[in-house]
Amino acid sequence: MILEVRFTPSALASDPALRNVTAVVIDVLRASSTIVAALISGARAVIPTDSVENAVEIAHRLGGDRTVLAGERNSLPIPGFQLGNSPASCNAETVAGKTVVMTTTNGTRAFQQTHGAQMVLCGALMNARNVAQTIAAAGEDQRVVLLCAGSYGLFSMDDAIGAGAIVHELRNIAGGNISSISNLTILDSAHAALRLFQHAESDLSAALLQSDHGAHLASLGFADDVRFCAQLNVDAAPVPSFDGSLLRVADAAPAPHPQLRF
Numbered sequence: 001m002i003l004e005v006r007f008t009p010s011a012l013a014s015d016p017a018l019r020n021v022t023a024v025v026i027d028v029l030r031a032s033s034t035i036v037a038a039l040i041s042g043a044r045a046v047i048p049t050d051s052v053e054n055a056v057e058i059a060h061r062l063g064g065d066r067t068v069l070a071g072e073r074n075s076l077p078i079p080g081f082q083l084g085n086s087p088a089s090c091n092a093e094t095v096a097g098k099t100v101v102m103t104t105t106n107g108t109r110a111f112q113q114t115h116g117a118q119m120v121l122c123g124a125l126m127n128a129r130n131v132a133q134t135i136a137a138a139g140e141d142q143r144v145v146l147l148c149a150g151s152y153g154l155f156s157m158d159d160a161i162g163a164g165a166i167v168h169e170l171r172n173i174a175g176g177n178i179s180s181i182s183n184l185t186i187l188d189s190a191h192a193a194l195r196l197f198q199h200a201e202s203d204l205s206a207a208l209l210q211s212d213h214g215a216h217l218a219s220l221g222f223a224d225d226v227r228f229c230a231q232l233n234v235d236a237a238p239v240p241s242f243d244g245s246l247l248r249v250a251d252a253a254p255a256p257h258p259q260l261r262f
Contacts, residue, residue, distance in 0.1 A: 031107020042096030132169035164197025
């Protein structure tokens, strides 16, 4: 197994060396966390789209009674959409039994960069341990790319911390010494993300609020969203799997009583 982190989005399909990898898209603030929260709350699936127009068209085609439009532009809710990009708003009353059609500035677009990957997962702090377990269960003969959504194409601290949390959990699976996993090569990018997570682990809320994007969200009144996204290893948090068009729970359904703070 080869483990690396891409700190900004890159088209996996354009790099022949990265065909057939296991890719994990990470947008801690906030798309990945919102996707995980929606599936915990009983959404049938989440469809990530790259534009407002595409989201509206898909929701119209599937039927307004079967879908919920969610998303943001420049961190603010999109006029006419039922939900913004706030994970706390994805409660069962709003999304249970429905397909969430979602478009965001960075996160949903990152899924469009994974064409050619063998398996695509959605990662956040909330499901870091479960993502690591899913990766480990897929076997050692794989290259794993933790793909940070970034912010407008630039490095984003929150995503790097989220990637580091997944690396940390893989180390725990290996019994505390990640190098003990046979045939595992840890690239420098993964080591760097791990160090960032370890530095932030004692107070993840503070670390995210101090990041550029976290501070920006707080300035817009979304500090509670940042704190929500800082929840680490929520037991019921599923591992969303992307099939090229929609995200569904990769394994069994989540527990009936999720330990989320709404």
